[in-house]
Structure formats: C-alpha cells, structure tokens
Amino acid sequence: MNKQEEDILLSLYDEPFINQRILSETTGHSLGVVNKSIKNLLKNEYLDDDIRLTSKARESIKKKAPINAVILAAGFGMRMVPINLETPKALLEINGEALIERTIKQLREVGIKNIYVVVGFLKERFEYLIDEYGVELIVNEEYATKNNLYSLALVSDKISNTYIIPGDVWCDRNPFRKNELYSWYMVSDLVDDESDVRVNRKMELVTVPEKKGGNAMIGISYLVGEQAEIVKQRINAHVRNKRYDGSFWEETLYEKDRMIVSARVVHATDIIEINTYEQLRELDEDSNHLKSDAIAIITNALDVKAIDIIDITVLKKGMTNRSFLFSCRDKKYIMRIPGEGTDQLINRKEEAHVYQTIKDKNICDDIIYINPNNGYKITEFIEGSRVCDPNNVDDLKMCMKKLKEFHALNLSVDHEFDIFKQIDFYEKLWDGTSSVYKDYEKTKKHVFELKKYINEHIDKKCLSHIDAVPDNFLFTKSGDIRLIDWEYAGMQDPHVDIAMFCIYALYNKRQVDRLIDIYFENKCDKETRLKIYCYIAACGLLWSNWCEYKRNLGVEFGEYSLRQYRFAKDYYKFFMEEMIENESR
Missing domain, CATH: 3.90.550.10 (Spore Coat Polysaccharide Biosynthesis Protein SpsA; Chain A)
Structure with a gap:
C-alpha cells in the first residue's frame, strides 16, 4: 500500500463508506486518487465489494497501531x-x-x-x-x-x-x-x-x-x-x-x-x-509563567510595560552568564542573567563598585541597571559593533592601546583579585573531588613556585580588568573601543590583563610574544616578559580549575579547558628554560 491507500483505509476504519466524494473530503486526496486507491485496495483484498475493511486490512491496522x-x-x-x-x-x-x-x-x-x-x-x-x-x-x-x-x-x-x-x-x-x-x-x-x-x-x-x-x-x-x-x-x-x-x-x-x-x-x-517568551505571550497573555523577575526589572528600569518588551533573542551562551537581547521603544538593550554557580564565583557588590568607579570614563558600555545582590544587569546594545579579531594585528594594536590607556588611569577599588587565592578557592568548590588531571598536584606545585618571582617584579597595582579577552573588546561604528564584562575586575598588576588576553585567544608562544611587543611598543624588558609568562601559567591553572568547577555543574568547555591546563604546564616550562639560560650566561 502507498500512503494514499493507507489514509483511505484508516478513514474507512473510523467511518463507514458513503461515497467517494466524502472520502475525498475526509482524507484530503483528490477524487481521482480516491478512485484509483479503492481499486488497488479491492485488488489486494484490503476491501471487499461493499468497500468495507477485510480481516486482512484490520489485522494490518492492528499490527501497526500505536503502543x-x-x-x-x-x-x-x-x-x-x-x-x-x-x-x-x-x-x-x-x-x-x-x-x-x-x-x-x-x-x-x-x-x-x-x-x-x-x-x-x-x-x-x-x-x-x-x-x-x-x-x-x-x-x-x-x-x-x-x-x-x-x-x-x-x-x-x-x-x-x-x-x-x-x-x-x-x-x-x-x-x-x-x-x-x-x-x-x-x-x-x-x-x-x-x-x-x-x-x-x-x-x-x-x-x-x-x-x-x-x-x-x-x-x-x-x-x-x-x-x-x-x-x-x-x-x-x-x-x-x-x-x-x-x-x-x-x-x-x-x-x-x-x-x-x-x-x-x-x-x-x-x-x-513554544520556543520564545513572546510566543507564549501571544498564546496566553495571562500565563503565570510570564511573570518573570527579569521582565519586572526591565519594566521598572526603563519605566515601560511588559508588552513594550519585544524581539527577545537569546545571545550566544557565555562562559559565565546567559544574556538576551531585546527591543523597547525603538532602542535595543542587553540583559545579563548570571549563569549556574556564579553566586559562588563572583562578588556582585564588588562588580557594582567597579562599574561606579569607571562610570563616565568612556571605557565600558552604557550601564542602565545593575543589581549588586543578584548580578542582573541591563546595558544599551551597541548597534553595529564587533569584537576584536585576535589574529588581526591592527585590531590588536588598537585594543592594547585602549588597555594601556585604562591602566594609565591608575584607578583604585577596595578589593583585589588574588590569582593564587582564587586557584585555591576554585579548587575548594570541587567539593572534595580530585582533579581530572593525573599530574594536577605536580602542576600546581610548579605554578605556585612562580609566585616569588612575580612578587619581586610587580611595579604597581591598579584596577585591572582581569577578563580582558578578545570577545570583551567592542569596536563601535564610530571607531571607539569599549571594554565590557567587568565581573572579575579588581586591584592587580595590570600586566595580568595581557596574559588573560593570550590564554583566552589560545595563542602560541610566538603570538604571545607579539602581543607583549605590541603593548610595550617593542620596549618590554626581559624580566617583565618572564613575569607575564608566569602570569600565563598561573592564569591557565586558574581557569582550568574554574572549568573543572563548571564541569561539575554540567557545563563543558571542551578544548578551552584542556588548553588552559596546557598553558599552566608549558609556560612554567618556558619560564624555567629562560631562567636556566640566563644563569648559564
């Protein structure tokens, strides 16, 4: 039987045959198809001469019925x-x-x-x-x-x-x-x-x-x-x-x-x-599930009604948060909703203080609302912007210039981002489980050996972004650059920001050295370069531990996670090789 014949059999199972026209209307097939199908069903003994189902037809239907x-x-x-x-x-x-x-x-x-x-x-x-x-x-x-x-x-x-x-x-x-x-x-x-x-x-x-x-x-x-x-x-x-x-x-x-x-x-x-909030709203505007904290915050912050919030679109899932784009009264905004486990990772009061510190400095995106308790944030969407291409030298020069200008402001906040304490902190969040890496303890020991050299070569500490990665540099249509996502920002050696850019971009050593040269305009001394190598090793272990914590929450980062652990091992090795070479001279 073909599909048309099967449709006719099913229809005749439910309702007795009256005439071909009614059967055509019931099945949605043309009269010609109905007549041809009935002939074939009669020929193959699925129907008798009175256009009733035979035992053969009933047995076939029974065999294929849903279970x-x-x-x-x-x-x-x-x-x-x-x-x-x-x-x-x-x-x-x-x-x-x-x-x-x-x-x-x-x-x-x-x-x-x-x-x-x-x-x-x-x-x-x-x-x-x-x-x-x-x-x-x-x-x-x-x-x-x-x-x-x-x-x-x-x-x-x-x-x-x-x-x-x-x-x-x-x-x-x-x-x-x-x-x-x-x-x-x-x-x-x-x-x-x-x-x-x-x-x-x-x-x-x-x-x-x-x-x-x-x-x-x-x-x-x-x-x-x-x-x-x-x-x-x-x-x-x-x-x-x-x-x-x-x-x-x-x-x-x-x-x-x-x-x-x-x-x-x-x-x-x-x-x-039902794929979107707006589809749910169109189907049942009184649905209890439309009563969202996020929507309530938007209506209060922008002084609008819920119906004014349209074109809600999820943005690419971030490594820490979920964000969505929406329109309201001919303007576009982004709302950030903190992701799984971020209450353990980020102090939202400190983040809010950072945004207050950099306000009106033409550094970050325009903040409409930020809640220092739960981390919900609304920013204006920068139309036509793009992120930094970590493989484009012109982009790198502009980003490093912006980063250097920010560091030169020597801004200050009350809290510090301590890399080594954070490494231990993320490790404790594993709830007693051991690392997935067999040689973790050895790697951690090596990384902590770098702490002495780092402390001996810090020139200053100021407000640093900590997450100054390519995706957080926004190039605007006007030619300006905005540095976004300041969740981890705190007092630190500003050179940490260079290391963070490198490891997120998954740079090889040649690319790392190129970025260092761009930031320092080819005037980076040997000691500072080695210190940045140390930061790459330490930050690699830091984010590797962070990835292990997120992995336990069901969030997997694939190659990124593996590469962070490799940065910890490789840049400890590079540092040691350089130190041995210096001593032999």
Missing part, C-alpha cells in the same frame, strides 16, 4: 529567556494547563498509557507526573552538553509503534490517533525560513536549499515497522560518535535529499511549538 510514546523534555530551552531559569519549557502553562500535561492527556485519550518522559534540566519538577499520570521518567544526565538525539538514545529500545513528541508543543486539537498505518513526521502549512524540509506532491519531505523556506517542522513523529528499526540503528550508532553530541534526533530520518518517513501536514494554528 507507546516518548516525550523529549530534557533540554534547557535557551530561546525561552528570560523564564527558562525557573521553569522547563514542557511545564509552561497555557490557560492554566502545563504543555506536557495536555500532551499526556491527549495520548491517554487515544488509549496510550505507556509514556516515557526524558528529563534533564530541573528534572525534579517532573516527578509529580509519575503519580499523576503513571508516566516513566528517564533522566538524561548530559542534557547540558548533548542534544535530543542523546535523549532519544536512552529510550531507543522502546521505539516501535511509537509517537516521538517534543515537550514544548501545544496542540489545540488532539494530533494522536488510535490507529496508524505508516511512519510520518509532522510539519505545518506555515513557511519557515529555518526549516530543512518541504512537502512535495507525493507527500514526501524533501530537503530545501540553504536560505530557502520550507514547511515549519513541528517535531511530532510516528515510527513503525522498517523506519522504526532504521531510526533505532542510526541513533545507537550516532550516539557513540561525539560529532553528533549537538544533533537533533531528526538527523536519523534523512536519506540523501529526503526523509525516510512521509509528511503529515497540519494547520499552523492547530499545533504550536
């Missing part, structure tokens, strides 16, 4: 800023009903009781579903670093006559059925520029060229028979390959330029995927 469902609800939901810190997307409420509860009820309406919910972010919030609806929770411990392909792999053995459903969809009409005859993937009739597929005349899902619109991908799917087995095999193969850590499970559906399953098209108004 279970998997709801994928592990993700963080980055695009749901600013409410994703408090509520998983699947638990957002529309008209007083949680998205996932509505989905579960609709599944149960068609007789599906075996429901598996894969959870991760704020997994405890889903626990009540076990008693309330009899679902089984499957925990994805790696939700922060892997996408939903990994989530589905955790329940791959369950995939057979299975609905796969994202946890963030709201279905006005029940999309699930007691009977299914083929595998499908749901799309809507809405054109979406982000979609990878479109529906062709054969109701196939074919890929679309980049930057071309396709049918909006809903994410609900039904897998049965051969396609279910193919997806299971591909998922279990992909999950062992790190290349697929960030992949959506839908990747397993593609065969060259099309999906291996048919299209199921629904009206855009019938099923909506």
